[in-house]
Amino acid sequence: MDAIEIVTSLTTPAGRADPYPLYAELLQMGEAVELGPCDVLIVGYEAISAVLRDPGFAVSDRAKPDKDFPGWQANPVLVQAVDWILNMNAPRHARIRSLIARAFTARRVAGLEPAIAAMADELLDAIADRGADGSAVEFMHDFAYLLPVTVICELIGIPEPDRERFRPIARDLAGVFELTDLSALPAINAAAVELLEYFTDLAARRRAEPRDDLLSDLLAVSDAADGRLTDFELLHNLTLLLVAGFETTTNLLGNGLAIVMQDPLAGEGLRDGSVPPSAFVEEVLRFDSPVQLTSRVGYDTSVGDVRLSDQTNVIVLLGAGNRDPRRFADPASFDPLRPDAGPLSFGGGAHFCIGAALARLEGAVAFPRLVSRFPKISAAGEPTRRNTILLRGFDTLPVTIA
Numbered sequence: 001m002d003a004i005e006i007v008t009s010l011t012t013p014a015g016r017a018d019p020y021p022l023y024a025e026l027l028q029m030g031e032a033v034e035l036g037p038c039d040v041l042i043v044g045y046e047a048i049s050a051v052l053r054d055p056g057f058a059v060s061d062r063a064k065p066d067k068d069f070p071g072w073q074a075n076p077v078l079v080q081a082v083d084w085i086l087n088m089n090a091p092r093h094a095r096i097r098s099l100i101a102r103a104f105t106a107r108r109v110a111g112l113e114p115a116i117a118a119m120a121d122e123l124l125d126a127i128a129d130r131g132a133d134g135s136a137v138e139f140m141h142d143f144a145y146l147l148p149v150t151v152i153c154e155l156i157g158i159p160e161p162d163r164e165r166f167r168p169i170a171r172d173l174a175g176v177f178e179l180t181d182l183s184a185l186p187a188i189n190a191a192a193v194e195l196l197e198y199f200t201d202l203a204a205r206r207r208a209e210p211r212d213d214l215l216s217d218l219l220a221v222s223d224a225a226d227g228r229l230t231d232f233e234l235l236h237n238l239t240l241l242l243v244a245g246f247e248t249t250t251n252l253l254g255n256g257l258a259i260v261m262q263d264p265l266a267g268e269g270l271r272d273g274s275v276p277p278s279a280f281v282e283e284v285l286r287f288d289s290p291v292q293l294t295s296r297v298g299y300d301t302s303v304g305d306v307r308l309s310d311q312t313n314v315i316v317l318l319g320a321g322n323r324d325p326r327r328f329a330d331p332a333s334f335d336p337l338r339p340d341a342g343p344l345s346f347g348g349g350a351h352f353c354i355g356a357a358l359a360r361l362e363g364a365v366a367f368p369r370l371v372s373r374f375p376k377i378s379a380a381g382e383p384t385r386r387n388t389i390l391l392r393g394f395d396t397l398p399v400t401i402a
């Protein structure tokens with residue numbers, strides 16, 4: 001197959017189910033693969049690391065919607081998305097990211113560990129009740145989805161009674177990451193409007209009465225005398241934290257459990273303590289990354305043998321780099337004790353995932369509990385995959401525990 005045929009195959013149901021043989025073919029073609037005069041795929045581990053760290057590669061920002069999508073301003077979700085740090089370049093990106101990082105500290109993340117453990121145990125109790133008689137339980141909904149969204153709500157400071165209402169809205173909004181069909185926009189816009197109203201109201205309450213949560217800390221940063229974070233920048237990036245933080249982590253949990261169910265030895269190491277939970281999480285991230293790709297705009301340079309320009313759309317295939325045989329020994333085997341760990345799944349450089357420590361913590365808390373509590377956990381019928389390419393995960397993953 002040539003590169004175009006491989007990319008076309010990646011979008012078919014079979015390619016989505018298992019893209020890895022197709023990635024292996026792309027990796028044989030070099031570090032970068034030209035698809036056309038303005039489209040390049042970056043597939044090799046070293047090239048991906050270099051591109052993500054090279055400030056010459058910009059993320060596509062406001063200038064692009066003006067060109068590709070006149071009238072985009074009529075869509076509330078896109079108005080919010082141009083304020084997301086994910087879609088911003090220097091110097092604005094550095095300013096806003098550092099202000100958010102000041103509130104989203106390692107201390108705040110580490111402090112969530114007891115709450116995450118309690119939430120995970122509560123969800124596992126409910127699964128134990130439902131599955132005790134051998135009935136099938138839906139892991140994606142009953143655990144993989146509920147844990148991260150509840151953790152994000154806890155982190156931001158969304159009161160418990162509001163969380164139930166919040167979950168479907170967050171899920172609708174996450175559709176913006178895979179916007180291939182404009183007919184999805186009305187539902188995504190409605191979610192964006194509802195979330196913004198909710199956060200505006202919650203921010204007013206936290207301003208009046210600050211608490212020990214991320215929102216109160218962000219408000220303190222934005223209200224500081226230098227006024228460097230505007231209200232909209234703050235509120236819009238809150239919606240980003242919500243959408244970037246939960247479906248990705250949901251997929252980490254689902255993809256990890258699927259690995260354990262296919263290869264019981266993978267779970268055994270976690271149960272008997274020979275595999276550290278953090279090493280298990282790193283290998284799940286590498287082996288089946290919840291985020292498979294990101295994109296950049298090129299500039300006048302070369303990657304591998306390919307020439308680029310400022311007109312080049314650059315697709316960075318993180319999922320392929322994670323299976324690069326030039327970087328990882330035996331890349332298609334799941335080996336949490338591999339000495340050459342180092343997945344690309346959280347990106348790299350200026351846009352490196354701001355929630356990486358939180359996602360890692362959630363995985364490290366959840367996986368050992370899951371496999372120790374349910375040593376017999378196994379698949380109950382065929383799982384279904386999400387119909388997505390950028391995010392990789394399951395829609396349903398039915399299991400039995402008895």
Ligand code: HEM
Nearest residue numbers: 085086244245248249252294345346347351353354355359
């Ligand atoms: C396993 C879970 C996760 C994965 C695989 C993941 C992956 C990524 C990747 C690949 C990027 C960089 C995108 C790029 O360079 O274009 C990113 C950025 C980001 N992530 Fe995550 N993420 C995860 C969890 C989270 C969580 C839990 C949060 C928040 C609570 C979060 C918030 C963000 C934000 C705000 C950015 C943008 C950073 C910037 O542009 O400066 N992510 N994530």
